[in-house]
Amino acid sequence: MKESLPMARVLTRTHTGDYFKFLLGHSRRNLPVVSRGVAALLLVLAVVVGPAAPAAAQPSLAEIEAELDAQWLKLEPVIEQYNKVRSELKANQKKAAELDKRIAPLSLQASLAADEIGEVANSYYRTGPSSELNALLKTGSPTSLADQLLVLDRISKRRQQQIAAVVETRDRYLAERQALDELIAQQKAQDEELAEKRKTIDAEIDRLEQARLAAYRTTGYSGGSGASGPCPAESVGGAAGVAVGTACAQIGKPYVWGATGPNAFDCSGLTQYAWASAGVGLTHFTGAQWNQGQSVSRSEARPGDLVFFFSDLRHVGLYIGGGMMVHAPRPGQPVQMENIDNMPVVGFKRVG
Incomplete structure (x- = not known):
């Protein structure tokens, strides 16, 4: 019996089809024998294969x-x-x-003014004052070359003071621009770091969402659609x-992080x-929206107010009205109506 079991395994794997052809090839007078052979084969198969393992x-x-909710608690603060x-x-x-835009004309103005001073001085010393400058000098009734040079010097100094004011303003803007460049570089680095962190959690959210959709297909349930x-x-x-009205019109549209x-x-x-x-501009960030509105109590809340959740203002x-809101919950749940008490309310803000 110990030797027949391996043969049965070989049979079931390689020769089952040939064996059934052999059985069916026998004459009708051997039918009882064939039946007994089939029964024996089925018994061997049952022993070899055994009962199916529980799924x-x-x-x-x-x-x-x-x-999904637990994973979302990790992801939503990252997204915000x-x-x-x-x-x-x-x-x-x-x-x-x-x-x-401010720096460009200031730089041009300073450059042109400096060039203008140089041209006036060069022209005066090379060919004498122009007719316009000559008229200006004569207005002061200069009686000598020294008086004329003094007038020119005063004109030049006044022009230089104007240039200095322009240059000072330009340099202040340039310093602000440099500080902004440094801040922008830091924020770009933060953006890349958050993007990598988000990818990791997004992958897990996607895995769970696929399991969720598979479960819905199995049960015939289409998923939650929010309050009616x-x-x-x-x-x-x-x-x-x-x-x-605009928010209500978005009900049913999908949640996508970063989407506006x-x-x-x-x-x-x-x-x-x-x-x-x-016509009211809000920043695409819950923390900023919290600061852009005027606080109102729950009893004073009215339709259109922003309602915030969790201590870190993540949502x-x-x-x-009526204790209800329209919101975009999370991946897999579209824009929908929901009771505000389904999450911890931290406050209301009025905008507009």
Whole structure:
């Protein structure tokens, strides 16, 4: 019996098809024998293969969502720090461009003025004063060459003082430009460092998101779509009404970190986009938006106010009344309505 088991393994792997052909080739009078042979073969196969090993338990949807939430708690502060660096970098690059516009004419003005002094002096000493300068000198009634030279010297000194003022302003701008260049270089380095850190966590988020989508396909569930009900929960007019209406119109669009619309958003990108439609500029960074608004209590909150979450201000939504907001939650969850009490509220800010 010990020797027959290896033969059975060989049979099942290489000769199963030939064996069944052999069995089927027998005449009908040998059918009972064939049946007994088939039964014996099936018994051997059952012994060799054995019962199937139990499949590893797949995580439930709730477990996958919980793991995604845990990973998101790590990633969202990184993204907001990235948004901070990016917004500051853009602001400083804009300042640098504005300084360049101021520096260029000042440099030209100083250069032209210096050239002008040189030309006047050279012309005077080479050919005598021009008719314009001669008229100016005669206005002071100079009676001698020494008097004429004194007048010219005074003109030159006044012009030099003007040049000195121009050069001083230009040099101050150049110093500011140099400081900005250093800051921009630091921010670019921070941007690259955060990008690398974000890649690591993004890869894990993507892995979990694929597991989440697979679980949804298995169960036929399409994933959470946020709270139902009218949007906005309370009607409001003016600029706040425009912002709220714009936010409500984005429901269902995907979350993409760093996105500011119109096809995808992150949390501060959505609030920036909503209020931009009402003519109010917000920085694409939750911390900056916190400082751009006026604090209001929860009892005073009204549609259009920004509502912030967590002690580090990592998340923001647009309040729409009735304890509800529109926000961009995280990857895998589109822009949606949600009860503000599903996260720890730290405050409300009014803009516009």
